[in-house]
Amino acid sequence: MFGYILRRIIYAVPILIGVNLITFMLFFMVNSPEDMARAQLGAKQISPQMIQAWKEQRGYDKPLFINPNAQGVSVVTDTLFMKESLKLFTFNFGISDSNRNIGSDIKERMGPSLAIALPTFMIALITNISLALLLVLFRGSVLDTSMMIVAVMIMSISGLFYIIAGQVLFSKMWHWVPISGYDSGWSGIKFIILPVMIGVFAGIGSGVRWYRSIFLEQINQDYVRTARAKGLSELRVLFGHVLRNGMLPILTGVVVVIPSLFMGSLIMESFFGIPGLGSYTIDAISSQDFGIVKAMVFLGSVLYIVGLILTDISYTLFDPRVKL
């Protein structure tokens, strides 16, 4: 087990290097550090010395991949790519192009992101699974068919619609909750309720359909027939057998996203004015701040790989047949 995890972590290194390679290439293929410095320092009265200082501070003065002025190994090591991506591997995110400490920014904004993402994830998981079990219990009935039609419709509506309709109904017309904003602690709950509810509702269509198909696949298996033949009630069959055996495909889809919850939701956070990592990313994208974008890409990839490893570990917990 321990050896397996270690091996997976070592495998992750070339993938993360690849991720950095792609980000750096995409950005520097077209953006010169010169332009970035000009854009960040503002247009008026910038001397070449200021640009030079700005570039040196961020390591942008070095060549991207190959340094022709260096000797030996440092032809490839004394470059922008090597210096900057090595820093990322130690989770030293450096300073953004607009002179902010990215590491502390991320720490600060992780809380609000989680405050939205974690409840949404938990409530959605519980609602979707219970609804799916309910539909499987009444499979083939009018309830099942009509709910499936509703699910396709919920799925077909743009997520933006739910957000806008929710804000108009609950905030603007009925004044139940404030339209946007954030506060830490218990007083923040009134800001969180609406985005969480909308997030859960928007995902209900595809979620219920997915879980339902997983359970239906189990329900025709021989072991379920045996359980029924033993005289178990349908509810016992569902919770004791179908749910437990359906756990494996559910884990595959669910565990991998748990670490990524830290990244927050881009759309939710910017609509509801929540100072989390999602809105941080959107701001960085619109102001073309390479420092933040590369940090967020790296963080996102790390969290995704952690999610993959966690998925494998969770298998061993739920399925005794799986050994790592």
Add this chain to the structure above:
Amino acid sequence: MIFSLLWTDMLVWGLLCVLILLGWGASRSPQVRQQWHTIFRSSIAMASTIILLFYLFFTLLDSVHLRFAIEPAEGKSEQVQYSEIVSLLDLIFVHNIEGTERTYSAPFSQHEYTKSIVVDANGVTKQEYLPLKHVSNRDESIQTSLIAIMIGLTISMIFVFIHIFWRSKGGFKDTFRLTFQGKTELPWRTAYVTMTLLITLFTWFYMLSFDYHVLGTDKVGGDVLYQSLKSIRTGVLIGILTTLIMLPVAILLGVSAGLFRGWVDDVIQYLYTTLSSIPGVLLIAAGVLSMQVMMNNNPTWFESTLERSDLRLLFLILILGITSWTGLCRLLRAETLKISQMEFVTAAKAFGVGKLTIIKRHIIPNLMHIILISVVLDFSGLVLAEAVLSYVGVGVDPTMHSWGNMINQARLEMARDPMVWWSLFSAFVFMFILVLAANLLSDRVQTVLDPRNKS
């Protein structure tokens, strides 16, 4: 008059030709015919397909671009000048393009949405609603509606009769009777009803659009109905072209990884794991930002704003394609691994059949259902993604008509009272119908084609 071919036009028409050829080739196989027959036996699938074809029709109509020669002014140079590029759809709705108002107005409204300050003949300053410029004062909407519905019904009837006549091999009367009793093998009645509804609805809206702004106007007075129809092309293009562009890559890499194993497999696995571990929106954003800078640095690539936004759409499709091939590639690799272990492939190998022939004859046909399912499944997701990406600012060009841009602009007016709801409403409804039809069809395709559902 000359035809001018934009990049995306070329792709649309090229792909249409390829699809027709492929469809014609596949239709000669009795198995494939049987499968599609089963798919369309469901009336929901039939109705969805008619709706999708209706959207496709507008896409194609909007993909024929023309330029008209302008009469040279007297004494000026002999060289022929050409007007802006317009599409066939623009020509049909030319009265709406020229009939822009000053600002917002509600659907069927006679006056503007906001009061303006007017000084009347006596010099008194008042606040009142200004009348719209391009709306007729005659109240003939009921007559026009009746005429429009009649015309719509007639047109649909003609189509229906032609199609029944074309299908009837026995007698026209029998076929007609069976169709309307719903006793045909394929649910043609549903198809005819859906088509009649769509055509009648369109003619009704179209006839009224001469006298009113049927779905209102937006901030700068543009007609919302026209914008929604123009957005169809953007949505459909992103939905279809993205998957079709990435298909060859996904198939090539997925099949070679599964078949050749060894270092080829390692490299391809590394490639798609790396790409899929980058958060999707960030990769798209980084790609679109780079592209924007590239386009700003090369202003010679395009002559007009239309060509510019078209190029941007093309790049967006490419970037979306790059980010979305990984999932399909992973599936195809796993399936190829499975198939290449099967007896018939081993037998083919033992007979000395070449690798390429094995791929063509044994592997690709057995992957077809995965490919088809993923194409229809991805379509609706991509149409919805366009709206979100345009909201983040990394979608299509802001000057381009798209549902995402419509939503984005209208969103800012939410705080107004009474609300400016019609832009949002139209964009969401047009998008909802397209995505719902695509989802319903993809459900049916999945049930029929997925071998796991054979029981």
